[in-house]
Amino acid sequence: MSCELRSGLRSAAAFDRLVLPSANLMGRDVWGVLSIRGAQEEEPPDAQLMRLDNMLLAEGVSGPEKGGGSAAAAAAAAASGGAGADNSAEHSDYRAKLSQIRQIYHTELEKYEQACNEFTTHVMNLLREQSRTRPISPKEIERMVSIIHRKFSSIQMQLKQSTCEAVMILRSRFLDARRKRRNFNKQATEILNEYFYSHLSNPYPSEEAKEELAKKCSITVSQVSNWFGNKRIRYKKNIGKFQEEANMYAARTAVNAASVSAHGSQANSPSTPNSAGGQIYTHVSQPCGNHTLCHST
DNA sequence: TACTATGATTAATT
DNA sequence: AATTAATCATAGTA
Numbered sequence: 001m002s003c004e005l006r007s008g009l010r011s012a013a014a015f016d017r018l019v020l021p022s023a024n025l026m027g028r029d030v031w032g033v034l035s036i037r038g039a040q041e042e043e044p045p046d047a048q049l050m051r052l053d054n055m056l057l058a059e060g061v062s063g064p065e066k067g068g069g070s071a072a073a074a075a076a077a078a079a080s081g082g083a084g085a086d087n088s089a090e091h092s093d094y095r096a097k098l099s100q101i102r103q104i105y106h107t108e109l110e111k112y113e114q115a116c117n118e119f120t121t122h123v124m125n126l127l128r129e130q131s132r133t134r135p136i137s138p139k140e141i142e143r144m145v146s147i148i149h150r151k152f153s154s155i156q157m158q159l160k161q162s163t164c165e166a167v168m169i170l171r172s173r174f175l176d177a178r179r180k181r182r183n184f185n186k187q188a189t190e191i192l193n194e195y196f197y198s199h200l201s202n203p204y205p206s207e208e209a210k211e212e213l214a215k216k217c218s219i220t221v222s223q224v225s226n227w228f229g230n231k232r233i234r235y236k237k238n239i240g241k242f243q244e245e246a247n248m249y250a251a252r253t254a255v256n257a258a259s260v261s262a263h264g265s266q267a268n269s270p271s272t273p274n275s276a277g278g279q280i281y282t283h284v285s286q287p288c289g290n291h292t293l294c295h296s297t
Numbered sequence: 298t299a300c301t302a303t304g305a306t307t308a309a310t311t
Numbered sequence: 312a313a314t315t316a317a318t319c320a321t322a323g324t325a
Contacts, residue, residue: 181304181321204314225313226305233315234303299325306319311312 052160059167061102097170105163109156116152120145184227188217192227196235197249203232 056062123144127136184192195213196203205213210224217224235242 183303183322223304227303229314229316230304233317237316300323301325302323303321304319305321307317308315309317310315 049157049160052157052164055164055167056105056160059171060098061105061163061167094170098167101163101166101170105159108159112152112156112159116148119152120148123148184217184219184223188219191216192224192231193245193249194253196228196231197246198253200246200250203228 053062124141127141127144130136183189191213195205195209199205205224205228207221210221210228214221214224219227
């Protein structure tokens with residue numbers, strides 16, 4: 001199910017330029033409109049227009065200047081699953097692109113509005129001229145104006161639709177974080193490895209520890225969790241392969257541990273880095289001492 | 298290009 | 312809710 005979706009996204013990789021379909025909608029036969037009798041058949045899906053408006057508003061494209069954007073992005077991330085709830089690096093990228101879209105949208109919208117006004121006054125002038133040669137009822141003028149406005153608002157809707165599309169594409173790309181996976185920098189990996197190997201007998205950092213690591217590595221807490229999850233399983237699967245690494249970090253942190261003992265003044269006892277020279281991490285879960293099976297009740 | 302390393306995601310498990 | 316195990320998709324490399 002998600003495979004189809006993903007493969008779809010994969011192939012739709014041409015999103016390097018998030019260009020809205022150009023504003024040449026204006027070039028369409030605006031002039032011909034006036035001669036068209038049945039301007040009524042401009043399918044008037046107010047519902048759809050509302051939907052578009054709502055979405056643009058929700059995504060922070062049509063809302064107030066700034067501030068709505070991040071909220072919308074957070075909402076979007078949360079809606080997707082919540083795993084990528086707090087990315088700041090990617091977030092800024094997302095926001096930058098979103099504001100790009102937003103800017104285009106606003107410029108275009110303004111252009112349309114201006115064109116609409118210009119066109120209206122132009123037609124009015126024409127009518128006024130004609131009124132010298134033939135009588136023109138106010139009703140007719142009204143009708144003309146309403147036709148013009150209807151036409152322009154339909155063009156506006158297309159703009160809104162295109163913008164929505166662009167936002168959707170941007171969002172799906174943003175959400176599929178695997179696409180632009182980056183390796184952590186050397187320093188971050190060092191820090192993580194250092195922690196891992198110095199807590200080899202129980203490589204499960206607490207929430208606070210994760211936060212600290214995240215800060216040190218300039219990555220998110222969920223990334224820290226991911227890293228430890230991956231590391232644990234991969235280490236366990238092939239301890240031999242990691243032996244070298246383990247020794248290296250064990251030696252390194254042994255030196256470190258001598259000088260650095262406690263830098264924060266937490267009430268809690270620090271994690272007491274057990275120097276696990278060659279210790280093999282074996283799932284230290286001893287919930288109920290003697291019992292092999294610990295059924296609740 | 299094929300292979301490995303690695304970060305992210307997902308379903309299952311507890 | 313946190314973790315495991317499997318898997319995906321890309322980055323880095325031979």
